[in-house]
Amino acid sequence: MFPVTTFKGQKVAVFGLARTGIAAALALKAGGAQVLAWDDGEAGRAAAIAQGLIPIDLSTTDFADIAALVMSPGVPIYGPKQHWTVTKANEAKVPVIGDVELFARELNAIPESHRPMVVAITGTNGKSTTTALIAHILSSNGKDVRMGGNIGTGVLALDPPRPEAIYVLELSSYQLDLVESLRAKAAVHLNLTPDHLERHGTMERYAAAKRRIFNNQVATDWAIVGVDDDWGMALCTRMNAGAQRIVVPISACQALGKGVCALGSMLWDNLDGRSQMVVDLAHAHALPGSHNAQNAAAAYAAARALGLSAQAITKALISFPGLEHRLQEIGQIGPIRFYNDSKATNADAAAQALAAFPKLRWIVGGQAKLGGIDSLAPLFDHVTKAYLIGEASETFAKTLEGHIEFEQCGTIDVATARAYADAQQTMSEEVIVLSPACASFDQFPDFEARGRHFAACVKGLINPDDGLSAQALPAAETA
Incomplete structure (x- = not known):
């Protein structure tokens, strides 16, 4: 953590006391701001208190002398x-920003040469794979990287x-909505x-939020744009016409x-202007599939923007x-x-997962997104059998009916065990993939917890006698 000094001596409201909110409040406090931190949830307020912050109820706070709402x-x-809180801020003409904007202001306060x-x-x-890949490329070449x-x-x-x-930063549309002054030497829109x-x-x-990643770039900065979808192609054309930065299209x-x-x-x-084959991605075993080819192209371009050689x-x-x-x-x-x-x-x-393998056993489901899995129909012939989990089971069963053999399993524990049992019967090479196409919030707090649980289930199959089988996990893990 480093201090945010650009609001020194001013009142700053912070709403939402999870990971980023608490970090923002502590950074502002360390930089000399008067922080008014609040969360609608008791758990968030308790987490803030544990970090030495004193929650202040923003619903009863006068925003007239607030410098910013984070x-x-x-x-x-x-x-x-x-x-x-945003309604109150708008009425009081208080700027609404996020932690990335605080970060950007701190960097902008540093002389450009440093x-x-x-x-x-x-x-x-x-974006996560590309972010991690860029950080790996830079750190492998001796750079001081913060991801x-x-x-x-x-x-x-x-x-x-x-x-x-x-700084190698993955930025969501939610974060970009709250950014005004960030300048990126290389900005990637996949x-x-x-x-x-x-x-x-x-x-x-949604597209307008994503485009904010290119704000504040100058003529020597690189805008790296995936052109394999209509939105990206239109964005690339639009920025080429503007001639305000170096525009680099990428494609898989x-x-x-x-x-x-x-x-x-x-x-x-x-x-x-001179086409050169630089690497066979078949040798990059952690980057299977065409989607990872796009990620690799983006990472390669970003590293070139920072001066690295093709070989490195x-x-x-x-x-x-x-x-x-x-x-x-x-x-x-x-x-x-x-x-x-x-x-x-x-x-x-x-x-991307379905396209990466000619045949797979697919564990799918959770809290469905708009449109469900209807758009995946052209890839159904890659699926040997689907194992349905979570809230989406009934809906996905109707989508798959008549197209793919499926089984409603309810939980990852059951789905993993059933997929493995079926795969064993074939006596041939098999691939079992958890690729849910859904949010995790019906059964898990986040996708990381869901992935860790699946890994524990697999570990239980590999080492059934070590006490780590899926059935031995605490019930709370799948509540």
């Missing part, structure tokens, strides 16, 4: 569900700035497909006259160990391999 990114700031660089990554799918944002560590809990540091529309209302508003399925692309497993660099980048690409919960191989029993893709919380993310 919101948790998960709280709605517009639309019919706009939070009451300011750390920022690489920022967004997109509907693939955080929407992945792992909140930005204000990262190590303090120093001139040679590089893709855009329908998601979080319950928050943004329309695709246009088409040759590009300029940019970085993957054709099959081959990654091609055409940044200077591709060597690190091959050594990347993979990202936890994202098509992560977690075990093997004989010819049967298990993959944890718990981070696939929507159909588009799950499509």
